[in-house]
Amino acid sequence: MHSMLKSVQLVEHAVVMGVCMFSIQKALVTGGSSGIGKAIVDSLLREGCEVISVSRTVLPVTSFATGGALHQIACDITDDQALGQAFEKVSTLTSSLDILFSNAGYGIAGAIADTPKELVARQFDVNLFSSIEVIRNSLAYLEAAKGRIILTSSVAAVVSLPYQSFYSCTKASLNMLALALNTELKQAGIRVIAVMPGDVATPFTNNRDKYACPEATCDDRCGQSIAKMEHDERTGAEPEVIAKRIIRIAKKGNPKPLYGLGFFYRSVLVVFKILPVRLSNLIIGWLYG
Numbered sequence: 001m002h003s004m005l006k007s008v009q010l011v012e013h014a015v016v017m018g019v020c021m022f023s024i025q026k027a028l029v030t031g032g033s034s035g036i037g038k039a040i041v042d043s044l045l046r047e048g049c050e051v052i053s054v055s056r057t058v059l060p061v062t063s064f065a066t067g068g069a070l071h072q073i074a075c076d077i078t079d080d081q082a083l084g085q086a087f088e089k090v091s092t093l094t095s096s097l098d099i100l101f102s103n104a105g106y107g108i109a110g111a112i113a114d115t116p117k118e119l120v121a122r123q124f125d126v127n128l129f130s131s132i133e134v135i136r137n138s139l140a141y142l143e144a145a146k147g148r149i150i151l152t153s154s155v156a157a158v159v160s161l162p163y164q165s166f167y168s169c170t171k172a173s174l175n176m177l178a179l180a181l182n183t184e185l186k187q188a189g190i191r192v193i194a195v196m197p198g199d200v201a202t203p204f205t206n207n208r209d210k211y212a213c214p215e216a217t218c219d220d221r222c223g224q225s226i227a228k229m230e231h232d233e234r235t236g237a238e239p240e241v242i243a244k245r246i247i248r249i250a251k252k253g254n255p256k257p258l259y260g261l262g263f264f265y266r267s268v269l270v271v272f273k274i275l276p277v278r279l280s281n282l283i284i285g286w287l288y289g
């Protein structure tokens with residue numbers, strides 16, 4: 001009888017953990033000036049949240065949704081001094097943050113053999129190293145609220161893309177970071193989640209640095225591969241839809257550390273887990289090689 005009661009209590013606890021929603025009042029979003037990040041900012045503002053948006057561009061306030069309170073901080077997150085100053089401003093605005101959306105990022109294109117070291121370094125600097133710095137600067141604020149960190153990773157973290165390998169590497173690193181951070185920050189009560197969107201129609205496509213990848217010609221594999229990828233992105237999901245999914249995950253009572261976004265991309269991730277790696281890599285070669 002006693003053990004049955006205990007089992008019922010355990011199930012009840014699991015249900016409560018799963019159903020009980022995490023509430024967001026104060027958020028910091030990097031890359032809040034465009035695409036997915038801006039859609040996250042807009043969604044949170046509509047819900048009445050206080051949002052600090054950090055990006056190099058400061059937009060007219062009228063371009064954001066109304067409701068809540070918006071603070072924009074202009075900052076290149078790769079600039080340590082600027083990032084320090086940005087967090088000085090954050091300290092004048094709040095002593096706690098419920099959530100950090102570490103979302104700023106961009107992509108480069110080019111064969112591994114042709115991409116100059118400086119471009120590779122910049123890619124890692126924006127997408128990975130600066131994300132780590134933003135997280136480090138946010139920890140005290142997040143600990144104060146037993147908050148959350150959401151990293152915008154990508155399906156490219158699991159599916160290594162030819163001619164975008166460095167982008168894939170940075171996103172795979174973010175997934176690893178989320179897993180390890182979850183353990184390291186458990187004591188502090190901070191949960192970390194990496195979300196993996198697939199193709200999303202945002203300025204990301206036009207902002208891709210294609211220095212090492214010439215325009216598509218019939219005998220240029222890199223150009224053709226990127227042209228195909230760009231077509232998929234331009235016809236991809238609306239950032240507003242993706243932002244809604246990310247926020248829904250961010251509010252889950254007991255979230256997993258990694259999420260694919262949308263039925264199609266979740267299925268792709270499952271298939272890639274099941275298939276022998278030689279076969280899955282072959283398929284990607286056919287599609288984008």
Ligand SMILES: NC(=O)c1ccc[n+]([C@@H]2O[C@H](COP(=O)([O-])OP(=O)(O)OC[C@H]3O[C@@H](n4cnc5c(N)ncnc54)[C@H](OP(=O)(O)O)[C@@H]3O)[C@@H](O)[C@H]2O)c1
Pocket residue numbers: 030031032033034035036037054055056057058075076077078103104105106107126152153154155196197198199200201202203204205207233236239
């Ligand atoms: N679009 C897709 O298909 C797709 C798919 C999977 C994952 N993602 C990821 O989603 C995230 C958002 O991308 P998006 O599609 O929304 O692209 P986007 O519209 O180009 O937005 C990128 C954002 O990052 C900011 N940013 C870039 N470099 C920065 C820097 N050095 N310092 C501060 N802010 C910086 C940009 O702001 P400023 O230019 O104003 O600085 C902008 O707000 C990225 O991490 C991307 O890798 C995108």
